[in-house]
Amino acid sequence: MRTFVHGAAVWDVARPRRRSRVAGVTMAGFRVRDLDALRMVPHPAVTLLLEFGTGAPVVDYAGGRQQRGSVVAGPGIGSGGAVWARGENVECVQVRLSPVIARAVLGVSPADLDGAVVALDDLWGREASRIRERLGEASSWQDRFALTDALLARRYEAGPPVDPEVAWAWDRIVGDRGLVRVDGLAGEVGWSRKRLWSRFRSQLGLPPKRAVKLVRFDHAAHRLVAGEGAARVAADGGYTDQSHLHRDVVAFTGVTPANVAGEPFLAVDDIAWAIAP
Structure with a gap:
């Protein structure tokens, strides 16, 4: 784990030692004591945030809406600086999914997210709660990455491919x-x-x-x-x-x-x- 310092931002950052078994998946781990109004910059991937710490991240987006905890957002979310993340004692695995594999992994097309930040519970139901518990019980970041990768691979193999x-x-x-x-x-x-x-x-x-x-x-x-x-x-x-x-x-x-x-x-x-x- 490395410490990222940029202005007032101080985060602990972990990264996996092995590539994902699914092409189009990258992931990183973050531990942030005080996440103070982080602007989410649009990225050409679907963002999947799996939180498991004592504190939960809060994502504020258009129209005064917000989501707390594990979320998913489609490619390009945050245009115009409209999406911000914040929270205390945040621990999470953040996954970037290529849009090509996102439909299979998520169970819905990125188009169905309709430009919003969606609670993972709404997509995966109890499976979202189970992965949160298992990530919290894991003894190391590498174990967390392995758990996440196994879940994504299983869902990808069972899901529909794009044309x-x-x-x-x-x-x-x-x-x-x-x-x-x-x-x-x-x-x-x-x-x-x-x-x-x-x-x-x-x-x-x-x-x-x-x-x-x-x-x-x-x-x-x-x-x-x-x-x-x-x-x-x-x-x-x-x-x-x-x-x-x-x-x-x-x-x-x-x-x-x-x-x-x-x-x-x-x-x-x-x-x-x-x-x-």
Whole structure:
């Protein structure tokens, strides 16, 4: 376990020693004594938060709504800086699910989440309570990661896959870092544009154009956090100019490119989302 310090944020962070048996799953463990208003930055994955500590995280989102405890949210949740997490004595395993596997793991399509933060109890019922208990009883973070991975693998194997054409289109967008021309994707899979757009949206939870913008933003945001200049990031990242990058960053985060490096949600990635040595 490592300690992440960024401004006022001080978190203990654990990461698994082995990759998940399910392609498209990454996870990290967090222990935070005082989680003070953390802005959740949109990410091109479905977020699954499994809490088990003495305190429960609270997620505040649009319209004054909130969820407490274990939650799930679709890809791109938090646009405009509208979703915040907080809490005391928070302990959790956070899982990032590729939208391609999320329907099988969750039991519902990311589209059915309808852009909201959903209580895991509402999706999994008693299974959500059981995994919380087992995570709390586990003696180490590596045991918790193994328990989580076994659960995800079992659910994935029993769940329905997305169409191969949809999976291919998603992988193409991610592989090209959001620089792919979306109008050409349908022709490359041999489908009509209408069919691909409909299946992509219903199975992954967002339309292809939105997916392209989200993946492109994610790469740009992490380069900004790493200290690269906005002009260079815009030029390399497929933006028409620096103003275009500025508009996208503000639309996704609620802050400007100059301020995005101060977001702990992004800055922790180098510590959390990698396999431990």
